[in-house]
Amino acid sequence: MKDPETKASQTKKSNGGKSLFQKLSGFLSSTDDLPKLYAIGVCLVVIIGLCCVPFLIYEDEQLYPKTLNPASSLDPYDRGGVPLTEPAEIVAQYPENSKSIGYVTAYLTPASQFLADVTEHLGTTIVSHPGGILDEILYYTRGFDTIVETSILFAAFAIASFLYRRSKE
Amino acid sequence: MMEFIAEMDLVYKIGISVAFIAILISFAAMIREKDDIHKLIIVDLIELTGLVVVALIATDLAEALILPGLVVGIAEMMAVSELWLAKEGLQRLPTPQRADIEVLHTAPKIIGALLIAYGIFLTGFTGGLIAGLGLALFFLGKNTNEQFLASETASGYAWALWVMGFLIFFLFPSQWFFALMLAAVGIMIKVMAKIALVGTMRGDES
Amino acid sequence: MMEEILVTIPFGDMVHYLSEYTIVLFAFAAIFVILAVISLPEKPVDIAFGTDGYTLKETPANLMKFQRFMAIACGIATMGAVMTGDIFNFTLFAAFIGVLNIGIVAAVKNKHVLSAAFSYGLVVMMGTVPLFSGAAIIVATTGTLSIWELAVSGGVPVIAKLLLLIGVLGEGMAPFYIGKAEITRASGAPYILMIHVSSLLLFLRLVEILLTV
Numbered sequence: 385m386k387d388p389e390t391k392a393s394q395t396k397k398s399n400g401g402k403s404l405f406q407k408l409s410g411f412l413s414s415t416d417d418l419p420k421l422y423a424i425g426v427c428l429v430v431i432i433g434l435c436c437v438p439f440l441i442y443e444d445e446q447l448y449p450k451t452l453n454p455a456s457s458l459d460p461y462d463r464g465g466v467p468l469t470e471p472a473e474i475v476a477q478y479p480e481n482s483k484s485i486g487y488v489t490a491y492l493t494p495a496s497q498f499l500a501d502v503t504e505h506l507g508t509t510i511v512s513h514p515g516g517i518l519d520e521i522l523y524y525t526r527g528f529d530t531i532v533e534t535s536i537l538f539a540a541f542a543i544a545s546f547l548y549r550r551s552k553e
Numbered sequence: 554m555m556e557f558i559a560e561m562d563l564v565y566k567i568g569i570s571v572a573f574i575a576i577l578i579s580f581a582a583m584i585r586e587k588d589d590i591h592k593l594i595i596v597d598l599i600e601l602t603g604l605v606v607v608a609l610i611a612t613d614l615a616e617a618l619i620l621p622g623l624v625v626g627i628a629e630m631m632a633v634s635e636l637w638l639a640k641e642g643l644q645r646l647p648t649p650q651r652a653d654i655e656v657l658h659t660a661p662k663i664i665g666a667l668l669i670a671y672g673i674f675l676t677g678f679t680g681g682l683i684a685g686l687g688l689a690l691f692f693l694g695k696n697t698n699e700q701f702l703a704s705e706t707a708s709g710y711a712w713a714l715w716v717m718g719f720l721i722f723f724l725f726p727s728q729w730f731f732a733l734m735l736a737a738v739g740i741m742i743k744v745m746a747k748i749a750l751v752g753t754m755r756g757d758e759s
Numbered sequence: 760m761m762e763e764i765l766v767t768i769p770f771g772d773m774v775h776y777l778s779e780y781t782i783v784l785f786a787f788a789a790i791f792v793i794l795a796v797i798s799l800p801e802k803p804v805d806i807a808f809g810t811d812g813y814t815l816k817e818t819p820a821n822l823m824k825f826q827r828f829m830a831i832a833c834g835i836a837t838m839g840a841v842m843t844g845d846i847f848n849f850t851l852f853a854a855f856i857g858v859l860n861i862g863i864v865a866a867v868k869n870k871h872v873l874s875a876a877f878s879y880g881l882v883v884m885m886g887t888v889p890l891f892s893g894a895a896i897i898v899a900t901t902g903t904l905s906i907w908e909l910a911v912s913g914g915v916p917v918i919a920k921l922l923l924l925i926g927v928l929g930e931g932m933a934p935f936y937i938g939k940a941e942i943t944r945a946s947g948a949p950y951i952l953m954i955h956v957s958s959l960l961l962f963l964r965l966v967e968i969l970l971t972v
Contacts, residue, residue, distance in 0.1 A: 419583060419592060420583065420584050423580040423581075423583040423584045424584060426576070426580050427577055427580045427581060427584070430573050430576050430577050430580070431577070433573050434570065434573045434574070434577075437566055437569055437570050437573070438566070440565070440566065440569060441562060442561050442562040442564075442565035442566075444561070446610070446612045446614070447612065447614050448612050448613040448614040448617075449612050449613070450611065450612050450613055461613075463613075468730075481723075482722075482723075482726070483726030483727075484722075484726040484727060484729040487729050487730075488729060488733050491730070491733065495674070513675060513676070513677075514676050514677065514733055514734060514737040515733065517613050518613065518616055518617055518620075519677065519733065519736075519737070521613060521614065521617035522617050522620065523718065523719065523722065523732070523733060523736040523737075524722050524729070524732075526617060527719045527722065527736075528719075529617075529618075529621050530620075530621065530715075530719075530740075531715075531716060531719060532621075533620070533621035533624050533625060534624075534712060534715070534740070534743065536624070536625050536628050536629075537624055537627075537628040537747065538712065539628075539632075540628035540629055540631050540632040541628070541631065541632075541747060541750075543632040543635070543636070544631050544632050544634075544635040545705075545750075547635045547636060547638070547639045547644075548635060548644070550639075551638075551639065551644035552644075
């Protein structure tokens, strides 16, 4: 748009007084307009989705269900189990594929064990200590997701640093 | 607890309607917008609406799925914004004068060190984020630019560490504790290096 | 051999989805990865009009290395996308392919190409929303993400399928952009091929998923 030399804007300029089909193909031929076109497509699908909402029934039998136990100091993430000895009960898709399932959930580092004994609200920070239900899912049962995700981060970073370095040459 | 489950269907229906409306509004903004940089900002907002739909699953799985979704969004944002700079030819602009504030000469070292220590204590994604912020703050105060290659290499090794932890989980299930520690430390270093690099990449003559 | 390794070490909830169809797609992607590994970039020829003189455009080494890395990674991501047996993992692989395609296109130093790559990047970023939403609606309404389980139980809402479709459409839109940006005439041609392969295989795999679940 800022570069008057590009083909796209030339097509746009010469579009006055053309037929509807010519205008449409002019719109489609410009790469600048494609995000717009895609957004229109998504909007149409979402409008269909809004009509479908009454037919979306929430399934009660979920994997990794959430349970709340306000009495526990690990509250939103208390899934039972004793660190290093007794694994927690985890509803995974294929428990037979993960032999030592539940141990990671039950594990608490010595520091977090101390905090859990002393304070009431370790649960709000448990996600950032080694061990806990999220580590179980992210590193173990669905660990492959995290591998792909970090690979995406790696690839995006490679692109950004390639472009950055090239500009400095 | 039982009541919570029984109502869940209704809650889900309301939630998904709201999420769909939010998606509709954000994509409609995309249709109307003409300026490239504003498109980029709107896309960043659009990505959040997708996370709302994921969050509506309302299980532990939802929390575990949000993290990849968030990271994918941030990663793509990083690549596309650098692409925008390259496209507009803004990469070679002269470096703006660094803010010469006296407190920035001394404070970042202490606060940065504290943040790094706390991040290492936390480990995992959160720890990496906090430690990365600490590193970025440290570099900001120190005005240094030769550590880039070192932290990129560290990030690569950390990634290998985490993949090794992942394989140990499945090859030797009894060694889960070792694998957990490898994964937590690996991810922490990786995220820390990336965050620190993102924080300092702007406008240095390195 | 490969099957044995995958069967004996299943990655927890991430199971593979082996069928004759996916094996063919996998082999196709593998062939193109090998081609990307062994081939050298071709040199576009500029002919001076009126004379018999011509010049060969050399591809810079760093551009070649970067594009080759992106192409190989894209092939591996495609192999992952056709083999995975988990919907969310599939969407992540699709997003991965989208990012790598941005990389292959963006490596070319040409304003027209870069501006097409930027538009494509916007579409890729938007595409993650319907992709993740589709997977999330599937898990909320059926309680599972495994394609094996969904093939047995069925009951995936139409809207989730539509969202997945439009999401993959966004991630796999790259060939369209390349045609527009005339990047095929830029240097580094063999690696551009991977964009077409990944997008084609992604669509073929999506069709299979949508017909199965």
